[in-house]
Amino acid sequence: MASLGPAPAVLTRPDPVAPAPAVTVCTDSAEFGRLREEWNRLHRACAAATPFQSHAWLHSWWLSYGRPGRLRVVLVRQEGRLVAAAPLMLRPLPFPTLTPLGTEISDFSDVLVEDAPAASPSRAVDALRAGLWRLARTAVVDFREVRPGSTVEALYARWPGPRRRLDDSPCLELPALPMDELVGRLPRPRAQRARAKLRKLDALGIERRVVPAADVDESVRRLLDLHRLQWQDRKVTTEHVRPRFAEHLTRAVAQMARTGDAVVTEFTLDGSVVAADLTFLSPRLAGGYLYGAHPQLRERKVDVATMLLRSCAEHLQGGSRDSVLSLLRGTEPYKLHWRPEHRVNQRYLLARHATAPLIGAVLADVRARSWAKRARTAWKERGAGPG
Incomplete structure (x- = not known):
């Protein structure tokens, strides 16, 4: 478990009573596994959390899909109590990015922050942001499939460096x-x-x-x-x-x-x-x-x-x-029959000035993939492609 030390002054709000939160990064799979009980408590204390942020889902995903040496779970503790966490992994190619665990098979990604009284500023969010700020020295933070109303939005709003928000996958919802x-x-x-x-x-x-x-x-x-x-x-x-x-x-x-x-x-x-x-x-x-x-x-x-x-x-x-009945990602015709509400997941890119060019690289990749998808669709519609 690597300690990141106290948060830089520019990223925190001093509190004359409570000690500064401790920010560390978990890079060890076994240590991540031992977080289960306190992670479960934090998960229950975060109203915006979905099952895709549960410890069972994320740790199991890491055991099956993770790569040695790439785990980066940012942890924030206040007087020993886990109050925030960002479950990430490093992807070195095609350019260095930090992405949420489970992205490929999870419909939503987010960070966990213990809910605080609405009238008080969240020290936990500031501390989590400080931890991500340090990790962003060499990689862009790329939050995919963020459901509207998720905790990542608070991080994005307070991010002091280059940032970008994009539409991600469409989702459909019905009332409960x-x-x-x-x-x-x-x-x-x-x-x-x-x-x-x-x-x-x-x-x-x-x-x-x-x-x-x-x-x-x-x-x-x-x-x-x-x-x-x-x-x-x-x-x-x-x-x-x-x-x-x-x-x-x-x-x-x-x-x-x-x-x-x-x-x-x-x-x-x-x-x-x-x-x-x-x-x-x-x-x-x-x-x-x-x-x-x-x-x-x-x-x-x-x-x-x-x-x-x-x-x-x-x-x-x-x-x-x-609460809502989520039809999760995708707009298949059988879902549309029920007159659902359309919602769009968001993609949040966070960087420092030194890593700002990586945001440009991600955007170029998004444009290239979008162009290729449109080209394949047009090719098939003309009857010249497979299917």
Whole structure:
């Protein structure tokens, strides 16, 4: 654990009573693992946090995807109490960047800061910013997929050096309402079709069961088997069928189910599990992360998306009034049928004057990728490309 020492005066607000927060950087995987209990407490104390910032998710991701020597977890302690954390890793290529752990397979990234009274300035945010400021001497800090309202926004607002904000992935959200009220928000013809689909689900006798935390390991493996079966001979997210993803998901969700950050639901028909769904939960949102469904459901014209949406809505009942049913990243047509609210994740780039050119390099890379994507789309639309 490397100590960063006291924060520079330009980045902190002096307090005549409380001692200055201690800022350190964890670079050791085993040490990161031992943070679980205090990380879980901090995670619960940060209202903006999502399950993607839980210790179980991040540490498991690091074990499956991390590279030795690249871990950079900034920790802020006030009189020994963990009050803020930024889980990052160093990516040296194509240019030095510090990115959140889990970015590739996480729908949201953020930092954790213990909620403070609204009237008082957050010393923890200032100290966390000071730690990132030091790390930014040789790399640009690149926060991808930041959900609107996340804690990173406070860091960005107070960042003293070069910075840039970009749009990232689009997301869709529904209010936390019972299924009959979600259906009632639809235009009448579409609502009638949705009710007919729900009646068919009930008539078929498909039963829903929330898997106990003790049985989640086996259920996640079954979900992944169904997911592979569902997408066989069809285009699928490549990472979702790799062994390292299965290893990570099984390990992480087993822990997350025990802390209430995840729930696995199975659907049975004639005594056999025909579908399974993994939903992530937090006080402010619930979102279906991954599911698997047997092809026989398609053959029987079962609307799996409607079945899963109803199940996810049930997980939210009794939650806070400002919670939402998140459809996570992507604007697939089946999501748009429910008249969701469009939200756009943000990308925040933070640098110092010495590393400001790296922001330009990132922006150039973003433009190049965007141009290449448009070119591929146009090529396919002209019928000259594959697919």
